[in-house]
Structure formats: structure tokens, C-alpha cells
Amino acid sequence: MSAIDTGLAGIPSAPRQTIWQLRRKRFLRNKPAVIALAILVTLTALCVLAYPYSLLMGLDPNETNLLMRFRPPTATHWLGTDSLGRDVLLRLMYGGQVSIAVGVLGTLLTALIGILIGVWAGFLGGKVDAFLMRLTDVVIALPMTPVLIVLGAVDLSKLGLSQALASSPGVVFLRIVVIIALVDWTTIARITRAATIEVRQREYVKAATVSGARHLYNVLVHVLPNITTPITVAATLSVGRIILFESTLSFLGFGIVPPTPSWGNMLTNAQELIISAPALAVYPGLLIFLTVISVNFVGDGIRIAFDPRSEK
């Protein structure tokens, strides 16, 4: 050691709580958020169990049975059957898989597009930034629902896909994810850009640049790890929004198409049956509502846990 006074008294002997431990603690103190998280986990688990459940009960989500229409709840059909004699609970479970998967995948894609555009604009600045932000303005100025519906109505076979492929469930599912991401990336892009501009001018980025770091290095090593907080919060909130988009689209007939169940398209049918079978209109919507409100509470909890100053 050198002879000069180093003023080391302040160095702790063991690492203090990491920032993540602190955040977890703050999140766990937030009761609504914890309850919401529990609900989400339960709902997801239930949906994931659809297949084992169908085996256990000997049910098929898509097999119609006209002799079994509109049955009240029984020991085999816990929530009864729908207008085609299919088990409502099982279809809700499968529909949930679709809705949650669209929410999660859509958010991932939205975040990917948003982060790429936001980081690109924020890091390079200048003309690139101006162009990308005008593009963002344009997308924000679009009327959301109608645009989603036009995109949903596009005949994929006119884009060169074969008719069979275009209407296969996998492609229909991916198409929903893609079109929602195409209109929803703006929020994350704006947040990412603002955060990137903030981090870009920090001095550790300058130090790296002086040592020979290129843009890509700075973005990957310094910028991205330091903007995870606002992106995580924005992404969580976008899960709820995307689930709502998907259900609206499917409800209107431009999203997931029957016989594949989704919470949205189960309501399309129920709409015509509100007099004879009102219960069919209750469950899917209730599940959408429960899922989205839980996601929003969890998102709010994450926001507060990540940035205690925002708690007001």
C-alpha cells in the first residue's frame, strides 16, 4: 500500500444489499402489487394446465356436441357448455394461453422494436433522431383500433403466402403479435430514447469513447444496462394494453379466429346469446379484466420499487 492517506474508512467489509434485493423488498411491501402478482401466477398456471386437465376430464376444447349445448355446470363441465356443446372452462383455459401468450410475445416484439428505434435515435441524435421521432409521431397519430383492424383484415395470400398457410392457427397468432407490435412500439421507443440521451452524455461513456469504444460497444455495455428500469416499467404496462388490443380485435372478428379459442372471440359468440346464456358473456371478459388489472398493478408496483421517488 502507498504511504498516502487513502481515506478507506468508508469501504464496507461485505457488500451491502444489492439494488435488486432492495427493489424486491420494496415490491413485496406493496400489497396490491403482490396480490396482483399472485393472481397472475395463478391464472397463468391454470391456463398452462389446460392440456393435463383435458386429459384428466376426457374433454376436447374444439369437439362440438349438439346434444350437449348450454349445459349448466356439472361435475364434468364445471362451468357448463357453450352453444356448440364444448366445455367452457377448458376453452377459457386454452383461450387464456392465447391471450397471455399474445400479451407476452407482443410485448417482447414491441420492446424489441421500441428499444432498437429508441436507442438508435437517442444515441446517434441529429438527422437520424429527427427522422425516427417524426416516424414515431406519425404512428402515434394513427387511430389505433381502426388501423389494427385494417391490418387484421389484410389478406396474407396477397402477400404471397399460400391460402392454407395464411389461415393456419400459427400464422394467425403470429400475425396478431406482429400487427399489435407494429402500432404499439412508440411508447417504449420514446422512453428508451429519452433514457438513452440521458445516459449517452454521462461521463463513463465519454471515458470509454476516449479509450477507443465504438457506438455498438457503448450501446451494449453502457447504455442498455443503464436504461433497463424505465424499459421494464413501460414493457410491463404494455402487456396489459396488448392483451386488451388482442381481445378487442378477436372480439370484432379480426384477431384469433374460431375454432381456436381466445377470451376475445369467446365473447363474439356470447354477444348473440346474451338472452339465452348470459353467463357465457361473463367469464371471458372477467378473465381479461382480472389479467389486465393485475398486470397494471404489478407494473405500478415495479415502477415504485424501481424508483421510490415516484411513489406519490
Next chain:
Amino acid sequence: MNALVEVDNLNLHFPIDDGFFKEKLTLRALTDVSFSVEEDETLAIVGESGSGKTTLGYTISGLLTPTSGRIKFGAALGGHSQKRPVQLVFQDPFSALDPRMMVGDIVAEPLRLQGVSRAERLQQADDVLEQVGLPAESARRYPHEFSGGQRQRIAIARALIAKPKLIVADEPLSALDVSIQSQILNLLNKIKRDRTISYLFISHDLGVVHHLADRVIVLYLGRIMEIASRQDLFATPSHPYTQALLESVPRIGRGRRKPGQALKGEIPTPLSPPPGCVFHTRCPRAQEVCRRQIPELLPAPGRPEQLSACHFKD
């Protein structure tokens, strides 16, 4: 003496645009700046806030591209392979360190960018940390666990690890407590004793400059007002601006002093610097000629090493 860096007629203008209907404005941050940094010397840059000190430091480090003029890394490097053997130490020790990286990785980053293997560079990081007076185990901590002074040591360690020829230190003490300032100052002096290195030491504190500099450049509105050795500058300041600066620090200012020489008024905006001598709006000695003609940076009478840009210099 051997010039390490030669700065020749450097100009740096920031274009300022006014929204979309561009009224192109130019902010002249540096105008006609020429000087050299010698090998193994400490060259101080002083000037009020906004005079262009940071811009100058960034330009020499390569962070900003000059509008015109040249920066040449010269003969003293002796065929050194590094393009620009410069490192930076910043004013704010908090935003200088990436909070998501461990200290060892922060210090070793310049080597990482040179392609040195992780084991090798972390080993070197431990050594450098020790040289700046931090225990090697600091390497496995995160920046938020350290105090301001300790962080500044980490930043200095990062600057040292790539064995630079020049460290640009941009007000490295001004964010620190006074008691810590002297520790960091001592550390910088110690480093200087141990190796051949030059400092471009940016400061607005003449007291610190007096303590550490070999030569001093006085900057005002992006122009050099005076360049002199420390002794000359503090004993016989030539430029009215330098004299006014020293006036405000009576403890060290031993120069000729006339009453009423202290600075008055505000520094004008670099968006439209005054014509002629940029200092004339605040200069107690200003004459008609000062408003029209830009004074050249020339030796003071009888002191060939002391350059000053004034029509009526001492």
C-alpha cells in the same frame, strides 16, 4: 523540451439550430487556439465557467472534432502505436463510473477495448487500484459503495491503466470536499513522480493551479489570453484579465495590483462574442483600438516565454 501534443489554430464551433425553421447560429466555443503540451509537464487551463475549458479538453481527447485547425501528437511519442495516448478524469466522480459495472471492470475497460484478456486485465486493474491507494478487493465492488474521493481514485486508476502519455483532468477536485481535495492532489503529484506523464489540468481554482502547474493557459470566451510559466503568471501577470483573476485570489495574487481592477459584469455570450478584443467589455484598460482590432498572442515586453493577447499588456 519535447512537444507531446501540438495544437495549431484550433477552432470549435457548435452549430445551434432553432427548431425546424433553422436560424443557423454558431456558438464559438474555441477560436484560434494554439499551444503545445510538453512531455512530462503539468499544463493548467484556467478560465471562468463557459470559457471553453471542457470543450478544449474534449477536443484534445478526440471526443469533439475541431471545426478547423490541427491537433498533432508528436515526436515525444517516438512511434508509439496508440493513436491518441490520452485519458480523461472528470469533475463528477458519480457519473464518471458506470453504476452497473464492478470497479475492476471499470478500471480495466481501456484494456478490454485493446483486446487484453479478462484475467490479464483484471490482474492489472488490481495493481493500479493499489497504486491509487485502494485495496485490491475494491475490484469486486460496485461504484455506489464508494465515497466521492474513492470514486475519483477509481477514475484515476482507469485513466492510468492504459499507460497514457497525457491525462486530461477536467476540474477533478471541484466536486470533492476540501479535505479530500488535497488527498487527490497528492495522489496526482505522486503519480507524476512515478512515471513520465503530462497533465492537462483544467481548473477555475487558481489556488490549486498555483500548487501544481508548470505552465498556465488563461482562457476567455474560447480564446487564449495568456500563456506563461507558473512563476511568471503569478508574479508578473501580463494580461488585464489574468490580473483581474489574480485580484480575486489575494492570497496568491502577488502581481501588480491597481485598485478597481476586479472583474465586473458578466461574461458575454459566445453566440456573438464582442468584436476586437473579446475582453474589452469588461476590461478596465480598454481603448478604442480594442473594440476594432483583435490583439495577437505575443511575448510580453522583456519576457519571451510569456505570451499575452493584449494591445496594452504589461
Next chain:
Amino acid sequence: MLRYTFFRLVQAAFVLLVMTFLLFMLIGMMPGDPVENMLEGNPALTPELARQMRELYGVGVPLPVRYWHWLTAAFQGDFGFSSLYFRPVLEILGPALLQTLKLMVATIVLSIPLSLLLGAIAALRPGGWMDTAISFFAFASISLPNFWLSLILIIVFAVQFGWLPASGTPLADNPSLGLQIYHSILPVTVLTMFFVGPLLRYVRASMIETMSSDYIRTARAKGLSETTVIVKHALRNALIPMVTVLALGFGMLFSGALVVETIFGILGMGKMIFDAIRYVDFNLALIGLLLATIVTLVSNLLADLAYAWLDPRITLK
């Protein structure tokens, strides 16, 4: 400011132009033959005219050229005929837009006082039980699928109790205002429920900020009653920037209204656009979507201008 306004207007016009092209392309990719879709419904369609049109828009004609023909016609006020209704599209969309705007105005008129009231109550004691309840309500508002809420309200109030009509459009030929309002209760309730959440969150946040500001403390110190302080000072302060929030929310509300209309069978923009897309009515869909874009653009423009107007820093830029 004037410059900024001008710039934003130019920008909006440009966006609209780009949108005409994008929508022209997208709608062309809906199922069916776009040219036949475009021509159908025009009562003046003689074989000769049809031949001319096919020449302008037909299979061999490249897309940009087709678009150009459409654009020049549109600039001359020719927006084509609806193949669903056999009438010029503007004749259909004019009343539809009016219908949708009525729905939205009613919602806004209800939402503003409601959000001010709820936001103010919540801000009185942040963290108290009233605040918690109102916050929960706000979360519910942004999480409710509005088409589902519509169904539930119909089931409860129209089917079960029979108190309110399930249809948003009165059957009578010239319905009285009262009748119109009666039929609008459910749809407007749904939209208000949907719109009030974001608004009240905003009011609450801005009230809390104002209530802790120096000038409210001064007002209190002057001995003014708490009600006076809240109503005269804090609320009024929260109200001014709310213009911006309202304008921004307008686009969202418009999208919401489109969905709600389809459920209540209201002959507004939403119903027109959805039917047009569902039954591939090229001209109706295109112009309907463009009108929707204009509405959203204008509200965003107003939001930005209001913001620039209220926040002097922006104008300096």
C-alpha cells in the same frame, strides 16, 4: 408560436398524405378484387364508364399509378361510392361522424366534472382509504375491456331489468332529444367509465403537486377555508393543463367509441368502418379510415399546440 403552429399543420398534412397511400395499399390487400370493390355501388356505372375505370385501376396498372388516379379524383371531391349502401361515401360518413362526435362530446361533458371530483377527493388525503378506492377505480377503468363492459351493462340493465334499451339508436324516425339521450345512456356510461380513469389520475397527481406548493400554503396561511383553497386554487390550477390531457385522450376515446358503437348498433364511424372492412367496401373503408386519421391528427395537433401555448419553454425552441 405562429411558426410552430404552421410547422405542425404542414406536418399533419404530410402525415395525412402518407396515410392515404398506406391505407390505399392496405385496403387493396383485403380479400377480393380491389378494382371491382371500388367500382361496385356506383349507380351511374355504365359499361362504358366501367371500362374506363378498369383502365385506370385495372390489374395491369401499377399500384402507384392507381393511387395517383385515386388521389387526383379525391382532390376533385370524388371519393367514390359505397358498395354496401349504393351511395356516395361522404353522404354516409358525414352523419356517421356527427353521430360519433355526439357520443364523444356527451362522454367528455360527463367525464370532466367526474374526474375533477374524484381526483380532488383522492388528492385530499393521499394514501387514505378514499384515495385507495379511487385509485383502484382508476386502475379498473384502464383495465376494463370496453366491449365487455357494454355486454355486461346490456345484460344487467336491458335484459335482466329491462330498464334501458340495448340499442343505441332509437327506432323512431325523428327521435326527440329525450329519446336520443335515453338510448345513449348505456354507451355513454361505458365510454365515461373508460375515459374517466386516465383523467382522474392526472387530476389527482396535479392536485397533490399543487396542494404542496408554496402558493397554496400562502392561501391557507391567509386563513382561507379549505374548500376555497381547493376549489379556487388547486382545482383551477389542475384544470388548465387538463386541456392537453383531454386533447391527447380524444384519439383514444375515438377508438373506444368505434368499438362501443358496433355493440350498441349506433350508426357512427365505428360501425361504418367495421362493416366496410368486414364486407370489403373499398371506398367506404378508405375514406372512413382517413376521417378517423384526421380526427386523431387534429386532436394530437390541438394537444401539442395547447401544450406549447401553456408551456413557454417549448415555444422558445
